[in-house]
Amino acid sequence: MKTIGLATAGALGLFALMRMASAGDAAMGDKVELSTAAVVPLALAQDTPVVQQARQVPPQQRRRWRYRNRYPGPIPTPEEWRPPEGPVRIGLQVGHWRADEAPRELSRLRGNGANWNGTAEWEVNLEIARHTGAMLEELGYSVDILPAVVPPGYRAHLFLAIHADASNDPGARGYRVAAPSRDATGRASGFVDLLRRTYGAATGLRRLPDTTRRMRNYYAFNFRRYEHALHPMTIAAIIETGFLTNAGDRELIIGHPESVARGIVDAITEFPITPPRGGAPR
Numbered sequence: 102m103k104t105i106g107l108a109t110a111g112a113l114g115l116f117a118l119m120r121m122a123s124a125g126d127a128a129m130g131d132k133v134e135l136s137t138a139a140v141v142p143l144a145l146a147q148d149t150p151v152v153q154q155a156r157q158v159p160p161q162q163r164r165r166w167r168y169r170n171r172y173p174g175p176i177p178t179p180e181e182w183r184p185p186e187g188p189v190r191i192g193l194q195v196g197h198w199r200a201d202e203a204p205r206e207l208s209r210l211r212g213n214g215a216n217w218n219g220t221a222e223w224e225v226n227l228e229i230a231r232h233t234g235a236m237l238e239e240l241g242y243s244v245d246i247l248p249a250v251v252p253p254g255y256r257a258h259l260f261l262a263i264h265a266d267a268s269n270d271p272g273a274r275g276y277r278v279a280a281p282s283r284d285a286t287g288r289a290s291g292f293v294d295l296l297r298r299t300y301g302a303a304t305g306l307r308r309l310p311d312t313t314r315r316m317r318n319y320y321a322f323n324f325r326r327y328e329h330a331l332h333p334m335t336i337a338a339i340i341e342t343g344f345l346t347n348a349g350d351r352e353l354i355i356g357h358p359e360s361v362a363r364g365i366v367d368a369i370t371e372f373p374i375t376p377p378r379g380g381a382p383r
């Protein structure tokens with residue numbers, strides 16, 4: 102399982118953008134060892150941040166920012182799109198993990214994320230991502246564990262952002278799954294439907310019928326606004342695995358990350374992506 106970091110992203114940023122404009126090619130990213138020392142400032146009940154421009158920015162500056170399109174090129178059609186070479190590549194993003202490394206365009210990520218009794222959300226998300234990644238690799242998939250900031254030029258067949266919810270109401274519970282509000286692949290909602298079913302079946306958690314605007318407009322989906330975002334042809338989704346602030350949900354998402362991972366893996370194996378080299382998983 103490869104852990105993707107941002108160590109080289111700054112220097113590679115422009116280069117990666119040029120590559121992005123020329124052709125879809127293999128995923129990039131240097132292997133960075135996990136740092137358990139990564140300290141992310143915590144804030145309660147500020148989950149799944151959507152990074153937006155500051156209201157107080159002078160109009161002149163705001164206009165310039167708005168019209169700077171980070172993805173000016175035409176979006177490839179599904180026929181033109183060249184996914185990464187090799188086995189099916191799954192990007193599992195650990196919500197809020199290493200958010201303190203966020204570049205200026207995503208500076209609002211720093212310090213976000215739920216927290217319960219000294220456990221930061223990113224720790225829970227990371228544990229789930231590791232279990233999910235291990236199960237997927239066993240099935241022949243190629244897996245990247247991604248931090249909160251997506252490296253420019255990153256390529257995968259499928260991307261899932263993993264988060265946990267929080268609320269001031271300890272009775273609030275359940276999971277939600279959302280697709281990007283603008284989906285060039287046309288396939289994200291199909292994956293989301295699958296995941297809603299398999300996650301509920303594997304965990305027994307309640308599904309919340311609503312999704313939030315923050316989920317649908319998740320910053321990593323916004324390739325026009327951010328350089329550190331997914332390629333538009335990445336099939337993407339986001340899951341709020343449960344509420345850290347609810348005892349029942351917590352018992353599952355912290356106590357049984359393997360069940361949580363099973364719920365995610367089942368959706369991925371059922372979803373018809375290009376099969377991994379050596380045969381379809383199922």
Ligand SMILES: [Zn+2]
Pocket residue numbers: 148149150196197214215222264265266
């Ligand atoms: Zn979150």
